[in-house]
Amino acid sequence: MGLMLDRYDAAAAVLVASHLALLALGWSRLPLGLDTPYHLLMGKMFSDYGKVCLWDYYEYAPVGRPNLYPPLLHVL
Numbered sequence: 347m348g349l350m351l352d353r354y355d356a357a358a359a360v361l362v363a364s365h366l367a368l369l370a371l372g373w374s375r376l377p378l379g380l381d382t383p384y385h386l387l388m389g390k391m392f393s394d395y396g397k398v399c400l401w402d403y404y405e406y407a408p409v410g411r412p413n414l415y416p417p418l419l420h421v422l
Contacts, residue, residue, distance in 0.1 A: 388420040
């Protein structure tokens, strides 16, 4: 049983190392803007509700507020 645990540990270490290497290689292509988390949250909200929402229920819960950006931006 100890041998299998060691194999799993090695596989997990290889997986984490390869993920970090790929992340470092693509760092310049990652979206690093200040609005990125907001846009990702709006995309998640559209996915959760199954439609394009014109009201922001997630960031200003529970009352919400009008969506500040054009909805097509989050659909893309």
